[in-house]
Amino acid sequence: KAGVTQTPRYLIKTRGQQVTLSCSPISGHRSVSWYQQTPGQGLQFLFEYFSETQRNKGNFPGRFSGRQFSNSRSEMNVSTLELGDSALYLCASSLKGGAGEQYFGPGTRLTVT
């Protein structure tokens, strides 16, 4: 079974631009969660989508948004990029979401200059 894939793996953007990251979950998994990982704040929960609906949201500004498609693939968008948005963005998929193991993708490393 193919694992969670994320594209692109690396990205360099300029302040003020916007970016879209993509995540393809494991086949059959309906839950996709997004996390931001930085050296200072560690791993922080952004949001979770289940069957195309946002089910949970972390404490991030509205510049961070996401969506999930009918095939469970998910995208995350960050608008008006700030230097502090530089991070490793990880997505994780699970069968049902909620309590249960999550399978993480390799991440997208975003650098904002």
Add this chain to the structure above:
Amino acid sequence: SQELEQSPQSLIVQEGKNLTINCTSSKTLYGLYWYKQKYGEGLIFLMMLQKGGEEKSHEKITAKLDEKKQQSSLHITASQPSHAGIYLCGADTSGTYKYIFGTGTRLKVLA
């Protein structure tokens, strides 16, 4: 302060030695997860603990959950260089499946 505190922050051990990593929550735990991460890569699921007193093992790694103390420990027996990486504990402390993670423990195993 962090809701999930991990200790130690880093650890260097000689191959073959045993080691323990602790994860302590300031809130009630509704589920505790252990993951391993290679630098700059995704997390690999190790174990999930849900009930107080629960103990699980996978190869040479054992994790226990002390619900009363709101604490979990991860023990590696006879460490090997392949155990090197960052160990993260994650938990649901609100009962709403919003997971939080500890700051991680960076483990280095010297051959």
